[in-house]
Amino acid sequence: MKPILFYGVPEGCSFGAIVALEWSGLPYQLCRIQMPEVVSGESFKRINPVGETPSLRTADGRVVSQSLAILHHIGASSPASGLVPAQGSAAFDRFNEALAFLNTDFFESFSPLWYAMEHGVQGEALRAVTAMGHHKVRRAHAALEGLLDGREWLVGDRRSAADAYLMGIARWNDFHQVLDRREYPALHALCERLRADPAVRFAHGVEHGEAVRSTGAFAGHVELDEVLATTA
Numbered sequence: 001m002k003p004i005l006f007y008g009v010p011e012g013c014s015f016g017a018i019v020a021l022e023w024s025g026l027p028y029q030l031c032r033i034q035m036p037e038v039v040s041g042e043s044f045k046r047i048n049p050v051g052e053t054p055s056l057r058t059a060d061g062r063v064v065s066q067s068l069a070i071l072h073h074i075g076a077s078s079p080a081s082g083l084v085p086a087q088g089s090a091a092f093d094r095f096n097e098a099l100a101f102l103n104t105d106f107f108e109s110f111s112p113l114w115y116a117m118e119h120g121v122q123g124e125a126l127r128a129v130t131a132m133g134h135h136k137v138r139r140a141h142a143a144l145e146g147l148l149d150g151r152e153w154l155v156g157d158r159r160s161a162a163d164a165y166l167m168g169i170a171r172w173n174d175f176h177q178v179l180d181r182r183e184y185p186a187l188h189a190l191c192e193r194l195r196a197d198p199a200v201r202f203a204h205g206v207e208h209g210e211a212v213r214s215t216g217a218f219a220g221h222v223e224l225d226e227v228l229a230t231t232a
Ligand SMILES: N[C@@H](CCC(=O)N[C@@H](CS)C(=O)NCC(=O)O)C(=O)O
Pocket: 008, 011, 012, 013, 014, 035, 036, 037, 039, 040, 051, 052, 053, 054, 065, 066, 067, 068, 103
C-alpha cells in the first residue's frame, strides 16, 4: 500500500510534507482536503480526530498526524534521502531544534493574521491583532536569520525536511505582506533557492489544482471517500 498524504487547501502547512515526499523518492498518493469545511467534518475526523491537516496514512495502514511526526516518518522511510539526519548525531539535534522552532514560533507568529482574516476582525481590534501579528512575524524572521547564521540550509550543508517545512510557512508572508524578506539575507536566499526547486513548484501547482509533473514518485490523487471505504 502506498502512503497517502491528506493535505489541506488553500495555503496549508501540509505544503512541506508534499515537498518532503517528493524529495524522498517514496511512492505516495495525495488526498485533497478543503479547509475549513471538509477538514472539520465528521468524515475527515475518522482520519484525524483533531480535524487538522496534514495526516499521513502510512504504507502499513496506520495514520500519523502532526507535521513533526509526519516529516520524521518520511525521513525514516527513506534513509538514503538524508531528509532527516541520523538519530543521535549533532545534525539530528540541530534538525529537531530547527523543526520545533518552525512548527511552534514561526507557525504561530502568523496566527493572529490568519485569525483576523478568517474571523472578519475589524476596527480597533483589527489594528491591535495586526500589530501583534507583525511583531511576531518580524521577531520570528530575525530568529531564523540568526539560526541560519549565513548558512545555505537550516541543517548542515544539504537540504533537509526542515527546509521543506520552512517553505510552506515562509510563503505566508507573501500572503500577508508583513515584510520584505530581503531584510533577512540568508533566509531570503534560502527561500529563493527553495522557490526554484522542482518539488516546491510541484507542491505549489498541486495546491492550485494545476497539472504539474512530479520529479518524485507521486502516484496520483485519491478521494477521501475512497480512502474511508478501505479504512477500518
Ligand atoms: N500542529 C499541527 C498543526 C496543523 C494545523 O494547524 N493545520 C491547519 C492548516 S495549516 C488546519 O488543518 N487547520 C484547520 C482549519 O483551517 O480548519 C501540525 O503541525 O501538523
